[in-house]
Amino acid sequence: xxxxxxxxxxxxxxxxxxxxxxxxxxxxxxxxxxxxxxxxxxxxxxxxxxxxxxxxxxxxxxxxxxxxxxxxxxxxxxx
Amino acid sequence: xxxxxxxxxxxxxxxxxxxxxxxxxxxxxxxxxxxxxxxxxxxxxxxxxxxxxxxxxxxxxxxxxxxxxxxxxxxxxxxxxxxxxxxxxxxxxxxxxxxxxxxxxxxxxxxxxxxxxxxxxxxxxxxxxxxxxxxxxxxxxxxxxxxxxxxxxxxxxxxxxxxxxxxxxxxxxxxxxxxxxxxxxxxxxxxxxxxxxxxxxxxxxxxxxxxxxxxxxxxxxxxxxxxxxxxxxx
Numbered sequence: 001x002x003x004x005x006x007x008x009x010x011x012x013x014x015x016x017x018x019x020x021x022x023x024x025x026x027x028x029x030x031x032x033x034x035x036x037x038x039x040x041x042x043x044x045x046x047x048x049x050x051x052x053x054x055x056x057x058x059x060x061x062x063x064x065x066x067x068x069x070x071x072x073x074x075x076x077x078x079x
Numbered sequence: 080x081x082x083x084x085x086x087x088x089x090x091x092x093x094x095x096x097x098x099x100x101x102x103x104x105x106x107x108x109x110x111x112x113x114x115x116x117x118x119x120x121x122x123x124x125x126x127x128x129x130x131x132x133x134x135x136x137x138x139x140x141x142x143x144x145x146x147x148x149x150x151x152x153x154x155x156x157x158x159x160x161x162x163x164x165x166x167x168x169x170x171x172x173x174x175x176x177x178x179x180x181x182x183x184x185x186x187x188x189x190x191x192x193x194x195x196x197x198x199x200x201x202x203x204x205x206x207x208x209x210x211x212x213x214x215x216x217x218x219x220x221x222x223x224x225x226x227x228x229x230x231x232x233x234x235x236x237x238x239x240x241x242x243x244x245x246x247x248x249x250x251x252x253x254x255x256x257x258x259x260x261x262x263x264x265x266x267x268x269x270x271x272x273x274x275x276x277x278x279x280x281x282x283x284x285x286x287x288x289x290x291x292x293x294x295x296x297x298x299x300x301x302x303x304x305x306x307x308x309x310x311x312x313x
Contacts, residue, residue: 005262006259006260006262007080007081007259007264008080008255008256008259009080009082009255009267010255011082011105012082012236012239012243012251012255012267012269013243013251013252013255014243014244014245014246014247014248014249014251014252015243015244015247016247017247017251017252018252020252021252021253021255021256024252024253024256025256025259025260028256028260035259035260038082040105068103068104068105069105
C-alpha cells in the first residue's frame with residue numbers, strides 16, 4: 001500500500017457530516033490530485049451526487065468492492 | 080490513515096478475538112491496552128511477531144507501564160503510547176525516559192493544543208493526539224497540529240464508532256478532511272468514551288454491514304422475487 005496516499009475513511013465521520021466532508025475534501029484538491037474514500041457500503045448515491053454536481057470534473061475508480069470495505073479513488077480532473 | 084480499534088471496545092476479548100473482529104469489521108489495525116488484555120498472551124503475540132502489522136500500538140498508563148513489555152514491543156517494532164498523568168511538558172520527558180533505545184514511546188497529548196503543542200514542537204517529540212471531550216475545538220487543533228505534521232504519529236478518537244452520531248457538530252468531519260489532505264498515514268484508533276456504551280460497541284462490532292450515510296447499501300442477503308418462466312406473475 002502506498003503510505004503517502006490520501007485516505008478519507010468516512011466510517012469515522014458522523015452520518016450527517018459525511019457527504020459535506022467528502023465534497024469539501026474534493027474541492028480542496030488541485031486538478032490531477034486524488035484521495036481514496038473508504039466506506040462500509042457501496043457509495044453509489046455519492047457517485048450520483050458527484051455526477052449531478054461535478055459532471056466531468058471527477059474520476060471514480062473502485063479499488064475494492066466489499067463485502068466489508070469499499071475503497072474508491074476519487075480524483076479531480078482538469079476543469 | 081489506518082483506522083483501527085482499541086481493545087477497550089471489547090473488554091474481556093482475547094487478542095485473537097480482537098484481531099478477528101478487526102478483520103470482520105474492516106478495521107486495519109488494533110491497539111492493545113496493557114492491563115486490559117492478558118499480559119502473557121500479549122508477550123506471546125509480540126514474541127511471535129505474526130501480527131505486528133496489525134498492531135498499531137500498545138496503550139499504557141502509569142499504572143500499567145512495564146519496562147519489560149516496552150522492550151518486547153521495541154523488539155517487535157510496535158509503538159507504545161504512554162498516558163502519563165504528569166503535566167504536558169513532563170509527559171514528553173516521561174515518554175523519552177521510558178523508551179529503550181530504538182523503541183518508539185509516544186506521549187499521549189490531549190486537551191486544547193494551544194496548551195502543549197509549542198512544547199512538543201520545541202522538543203521535537205513525536206506524539207499521540209487524543210481527541211476527547213477535553214478537546215473543545217478538534218478542527219482548530221488539527222489545523223495547528225498539522226503545521227507540524229511530521230510530529231503527529233498516532234491519533235485516538237474517543238467516542239468514535241457507534242458513538243459517532245453523538246459527535247455531530249464537533250468538527251470530526253473537518254478533522255478527517257485535514258488529516259486526509261495532509262496525507263496522514265498513521266493509525267486512527269476508535270475507542271469508547273465510557274463503559275456505559277459497551278452494548279452499543281458490542282452491537283456495532285458484531286455487524287458486518289454499514290450504518291449508512293442516508294443511503295442504503297445493496298445487501299446480498301436481500302430476497303429477490305421472480306416469476307417462473309412461462310407463468311404469469313400473480
